[in-house]
Amino acid sequence: RVQITQKIKKGVVFLPMHWGKTLKSDFRRANNLTNEKYDPISKEPGYKFSAVQVARYKKAKQKLILVGAGAAAYRFINTYRELNEVDEIHVFSKEEHPFYNRVLLPEYVNEQLDWSALLKFKNDEFEQLNVYLHQATSIEKIDRVAKTVVDSKGNTHTYDKLILATGSRAFLPPGVPVHLPGIFTLRSRKNADELKRYLQGKKQVVIVGGGLLGLELAGALRETNLEVTIVQLASRLMQRQLDPLASKLLLEIIEDMGVQVFLNDEVKDITTTNNANQLVAHLKSGKPIHCEALVYAIGTRPNVELAKAVDVQCGKGVLVNDYLQTNDPDIFAIGEIAEHRQKLSGITAAAEAQANVLANYLSGDLGSSYQGTILMNILKLAQIDLCTLGISEVPNGAKGYEEIILLDQSKYYYKKCIVYQDKLVGAILMGDKAEFAEFKSLIEEGTELSEKRMELLRSGVNLTPVIGELLCACSNVGVGNIQQAIENNGPDFQAICQQTGAGQGCGTCKSEVKNLVESYKIELLKKG
Structure with a gap:
């Protein structure tokens, strides 16, 4: 990534010193461009400078095949198209109806929501991405040598990069008489x-x-x-x-x-x-x-059969490195099937994060790598606000952990923070989720609490009422809250998410927040 700034002299390129490696490769080290000599006595390296030429990265056009049309696939094609408008992308969806929010299926069953409310793409958003969608068509076979796949209709497709996002299926114990009605x-x-x-x-x-x-x-x-x-x-x-x-x-x-x-x-x-x-x-x-x-x-079980059939390494899921890459350098896995550092994650936030990392990596950003996603669970019930972040209990036999608890049992109001080595590592929020976005940030960034520890669960934060139609169930943010934040602070997507908390949980509302921001920009242009 290059940032153009007035803070340094014209014609100067500043590169932060970096000694480490990414996946055993040292391609990111600034020292690769400079003299390696150092003082033989003090061992102090010489002044690091080098003549450089900066040019925009441009990669050859490629064909990407994406197997699956869930949360991970949705985020991938959106992010990838922001970075690359040239590559050919094909999405294969086993389901006739792709790209919807599975989390909301219970509200669809009781008809509180109609089907349109579950769709991730609104209006003509999908058509604008220039992606080939193969509905009700699964991929049945992969040929790693020829770099082809065969779909359920018998058609063969070539690929440069293959992305598996096949999700998971519901688990049923052996012997369940599924032939019975009901x-x-x-x-x-x-x-x-x-x-x-x-x-x-x-x-x-x-x-x-x-x-x-x-x-x-x-x-x-x-x-x-x-x-x-x-x-x-x-x-x-x-x-x-x-x-x-x-x-x-x-x-x-x-x-x-x-x-x-x-x-x-x-x-x-x-x-x-x-x-x-x-x-x-x-x-x-x-x-x-x-x-x-x-x-x-x-519970669920990852759909790894397609990968296993062609010796793509699998454990409980498809094994991937920090680039979400399998043992085949041209095959990747994201979402519920991706097993990263011996962990499977079934949460939407992880699928979205993995998709963003992979989209950046395949666009040419070799520094884009996945480092994991904190565990978080949000129960969507009208009767109670309840969420968890990180760990919810101190590990058995572990020392050095502390718990900060606020409890009003008769009102079902219970909040707990777990602190380890002056860092927040877990929280339970029952009764309201006012601290959700803040606690998520503290855990993700590994922030040392110091004096802030005295404010945990004592901040007296007043809950902002939901204005308009509920947009983000994780942080209780309405469409009106987003519009108000845009009016007050301008159409900065990232800033709006940070301020309101929208998109900081499962991430499924990000596209709707972005649409509101873009709509505001369009209105500004119309007004001149």
Whole structure:
């Protein structure tokens, strides 16, 4: 990246000193351009200078094939087109309806949102990107030597770079009788449409799983007055994301919503009643639950089969380096299937970050590398604001960790910060998420708290009311809040996100924020 500035003399190029390596390569070292001599006694290096010529980087035109049309693919093509308008891009979507927000499927099922509200591309935004979209077409085979792929219609396509963003599928335990009517998962529009149709006139639903999806679906179905039961194998709700106290408070909230919850239990068998009008979920505890529909929401499994078939190295996911590159230098993986530094991340924020890194790298920025994404989870329920950042519990047996807690149990208001070596490493925010954007920044940047520690959970921040239609559920930001910030501070996209908190969570609202900023710029031009 080159920045043109008046702060240094004309004709001078300043390059920060850099001694390190990126993926065992020293191409970024300023010393590569200068004299290596040093004083033999003091070992002090000579003054670093060199004649240089600066020219705009231009790469040869390439053909990119992107397999998948979820959050990672969406962010990749948007970012890539900002950097490169020349390369040929083909997107293959197994689904007939690509590029939508899966997180909002529960609100689509209960018809709180229509389908257009889930679409990531509005109006003619996609057409402007000049991308070839192959709908309802999957990639069935890769030939790494010939650098070709074969799609589900039998067509062969060549590629220069292949990007796998195939996402994940719902996990079902062995032996689930999926042939019976009324058994569902919820990962796609097809799943959601089938569930919506089936629930017409029904009264009782069992949800297997007490994680984010299970709870959000339970909340959505309760809003339609369905009787809902949750069966959770673990001893508490959202066990992976919350500490015991937060789980306990959440259980009380869920039960107050009228949802029946069975913990430490599991569905061992599913049968039908004599007239086949109902399902019977037989629990391990011996209790039978009669219902008309049963939805499994117990996690996902990465779709790595395509990569495995051609010896692209896989663990739980597709193994990638900091460039999101596999053991084949021309094949990359992003999103839920990418296993980076022995970690899989199923959150949208990670998919977006990986897509941005890869878009920059393939555009020629070899300094663009992925360093990971902090864990964060946001529960979307009308009854409670709840999110977590980083770790939610001190690791077993670990020393040096401290907890700062604010609790009003009767009001379901609970906030906890976990501090290690004067740095914030985790937080739970229940009741409101006022500190979400600030805490996220503190954890990501590894900021030493120092005196700021005294302000954690004591800032007395007044919550800004949502103005207009809700745009960002992570930070409770409305369209009107964005418009107001633009009016007050100008149309700077990054600054608006930082100020309002929009786009600082899962990132799915960034495109809408950007559209508001661009619309404001257009209006300014019209006014002259």
